[in-house]
Amino acid sequence: MEWRPTEAFLIRGSYAQAFAAPSLFSLYSPQIIQSVDVTDPLNGNAAVSPLVTSGGNLTLRPETGQSRSLGVVWSPEAVKALRVSITYWVINQTSRVQSQPDPQEIIDSSALFPGRIVRGPSVNGQVGDIQSVDATAVNFGSLRVSGFDGELTYGYHTSFGVLTPSVSVTRTYKYEAAITPNAPITDRLSLANEDGWAPRWKGMAALGWKMGPYSAGFDGRYVGKYQDYVYAGTPTRQLGDFWLYDLNARYDFGAALAHNNRYLKGTYIAIGGVNIFNSLPKFSDYGDSLRGYDATQYDIRGRFLYANLGAKW
Secondary structure, X not given: OEXXXXXXXXXXXXXXXXXXXXXXXXXXXXXXXXXXXXXXXXXXXXXXXXXXXXXXXXXXXXXXXXXXXXXXXXXXXXXXXXXXXXXEEEEEEEOOEEOOOOHHHHHHOHHHOOOOEEEOOOEOOEOXXXXXXXXEOEEOOEXXXXXXXXXXXXXXXEOOEEEEEEEEEEEEEEEEEEOOOOOOXXXXXXXXXXXXXXXXXXXXXXXXXXXXXXXXXXXXXXXXXXXXXXXXXXXXXXXXXXXXXXXXXXXXHHHHHOOOOOOOOOOEEEEEEEOXXXXXXXXXXXXXXXXXXXXXXXXXXXXXXXXXXXXXX
16 A cells, blocks of 8 residues: 655555465475384373374465565655655564474473374373374464665766666564474574574665666675574574675667667677675584585675676567
């Protein structure tokens, strides 16, 4: 929904609901049955070794979620090429799929997982021993994320073309997860976690240029600092707080050289580079030290150059 109370101001908001189907891995991964040592809270925390089934679960439901946003855009009449916007957003996700739930957590919170624990017959009024536990993939847990997006863009006309500087920033101020039964909500803001997290700050500064069939752009992408993934015995490590720079140029030679040919009019050539200063990732414990870098924030390719020849009609 959009409302423009004046020519310079635009107020806009949105609401959406979404779902994500379970992955093929969560549905169809092979089931494994093995004896696992656990404790039984209903029998004085006695040690038991029931048969635990892990793997895929064909009865999984889709993950569900909703998002809301409210923002304002200011485009002053006195400065036609200036545009400033700020947007507040909220994202909630529920019924999350956990592919490898902890059998002990299922036992400790049996009321939250009905039908997943099978016990033997009771003896002298005492509940029976645990015989089996269904620890296949399960729908449980939620995420709550919110923050602000801000953007400023200005088009400046010069004798050598139009310059368009812009700055955009995302400030995530809440990233909370509740995926462990009977445990407090955990804060994942700038705390790396393979199950979901976000840096507190992300942003981009860019400069575009266009003159006739020629155009070019240069941008810097920023990721704020965050704590590395934590595993048993690994030290706390600070990552992030880095910039990556990209450069691109384009020539629409069809528009310049083939005015009367409708097939060639949309042809162009583009060249560019991603991470042009070849910034390499820092060491990370992402993937339990199997990868050695954080694939969610860094790019192990380093500098990447490309060239495109294309046409549109």
